[in-house]
Amino acid sequence: MKTKLTLLISALMTGLLLHTFAMAADADEYMAALTKAQQTLREAETKVQLWSTSEILLKDAEKAAASGDFELAVMLANEATLQGELAVATAEREKKTWQNVVPK
Amino acid sequence: MKRFLIACFLFVVMANVYATPEQDRLALREFFSQRFPDLDLNEMINGLYAFDEGAREQWIEMEDFPPYEIAIEEGEEAFVVPFANGKSYADCFENGGMGIKQNYPRFDTDSGELITLEYAINKCRTDNGEEPLPWLTGELAAISAYMAYTSRGNKMNVVIPDDPRALQAYESGKEYYYTRRGQLEFACENCHMQSANNLLRADRLSGMLGQATHWPVYRSKWGETGTLHKRFMECNVQVRAKPYEAQSQVYRELEYFLSYMSNGMEMNGPASRR
Numbered sequence: 159m160k161t162k163l164t165l166l167i168s169a170l171m172t173g174l175l176l177h178t179f180a181m182a183a184d185a186d187e188y189m190a191a192l193t194k195a196q197q198t199l200r201e202a203e204t205k206v207q208l209w210s211t212s213e214i215l216l217k218d219a220e221k222a223a224a225s226g227d228f229e230l231a232v233m234l235a236n237e238a239t240l241q242g243e244l245a246v247a248t249a250e251r252e253k254k255t256w257q258n259v260v261p262k
Numbered sequence: 263m264k265r266f267l268i269a270c271f272l273f274v275v276m277a278n279v280y281a282t283p284e285q286d287r288l289a290l291r292e293f294f295s296q297r298f299p300d301l302d303l304n305e306m307i308n309g310l311y312a313f314d315e316g317a318r319e320q321w322i323e324m325e326d327f328p329p330y331e332i333a334i335e336e337g338e339e340a341f342v343v344p345f346a347n348g349k350s351y352a353d354c355f356e357n358g359g360m361g362i363k364q365n366y367p368r369f370d371t372d373s374g375e376l377i378t379l380e381y382a383i384n385k386c387r388t389d390n391g392e393e394p395l396p397w398l399t400g401e402l403a404a405i406s407a408y409m410a411y412t413s414r415g416n417k418m419n420v421v422i423p424d425d426p427r428a429l430q431a432y433e434s435g436k437e438y439y440y441t442r443r444g445q446l447e448f449a450c451e452n453c454h455m456q457s458a459n460n461l462l463r464a465d466r467l468s469g470m471l472g473q474a475t476h477w478p479v480y481r482s483k484w485g486e487t488g489t490l491h492k493r494f495m496e497c498n499v500q501v502r503a504k505p506y507e508a509q510s511q512v513y514r515e516l517e518y519f520l521s522y523m524s525n526g527m528e529m530n531g532p533a534s535r536r
């Protein structure tokens with residue numbers, strides 16, 4: 159009986175420990191995604207190309223992280239990064255091509 | 263001979279890439295002349311009403327009791343009230359501020375600043391110890407409307423002085439105008455040149471020429487009189503680009519370019535639009 163109880167407590171403790179590790183990993187993942195998104199959006203802004211939707215995604219990601227939903231937070235931060243990358247791509251393409259549409 | 267040919271080639275390339283502002287303006291008029299061969303280009307100061315006869319009739323009827331009239335009256339009242347130090351707006355502007363809107367934006371070669379009329383109005387306030395006014399609507403837009411009203415009939419006369427900083431400001435505004443941006447990847451040019459006179463849902467798009475002659479504008483959509491930079495911000499939001507602050511360097515440069523393109527056209531502000 160005593161052995162069974164010890165095993166049960168050990169299993170619970172192990173589960174709790176693993177859950178904590180999983181949470182920590184998610185939080186780290188979110189911080190990494192957030193940092194990348196912030197850097198990409200800053201680059202887009204420097205190139206006068208930031209989308210109006212991107213910073214909203216980051217705010218939503220922060221809210222999701224604050225409520226503990228790191229999976230959603232990472233997804234939103236990654237979406238912001240993607241938008242930033244697309245904006246930067248537009249900036250780089252337009253830098254080379256905008257003159258083509260100026261009447262001459 | 264080979265060198266001469268290379269020099270000629272480079273000259274042609276450079277001339278095409280680096281057109282002068284005046285060449286840009288003339289090329290733009292030619293663009294619209296070809297797009298709308300039956301249209302008197304000077305009519306384009308009336309925006310979409312230059313194209314849409316039905317909307318034009320409604321607009322002319324609305325002009326009997328123009329919705330921006332209140333802004334002109336409020337602007338005149340505010341304009342003549344002296345500041346706490348006894349000075350007034352009239353002391354800040356040439357000709358007491360009357361009939362001068364056609365000269366804005368102007369590049370101040372002393373300070374290196376690009377100065378729009380609204381920027382100058384708030385600068386006048388802060389130079390005289392007053393708080394600046396909000397940029398988009400309200401008292402500032404009203405004072406601007408009054409000053410625009412006193413400039414009606416004058417011809418737009420924006421000058422780019424012989425100063426590389428001024429030319430750079432113009433070129434930056436030009437680049438902004440023709441650059442696609444936002445999630446929808448629209449440039450100002452896509453709507454107001456390529457698609458001028460086309461319908462965007464229920465709205466007919468105005469052409470670029472004359473777009474700077476009639477501000478501030480009472481927009482039915484806004485339910486009040488607002489400044490050009492309010493419209494810039496709205497345009498940016500419509501294409502899902504993050505808007506800049508009113509009177510930011512980016513928007514002042516855009517206004518500089520846009521206004522220069524309307525040089526020689528009649529000032530007709532304030533105006534009303536849908």
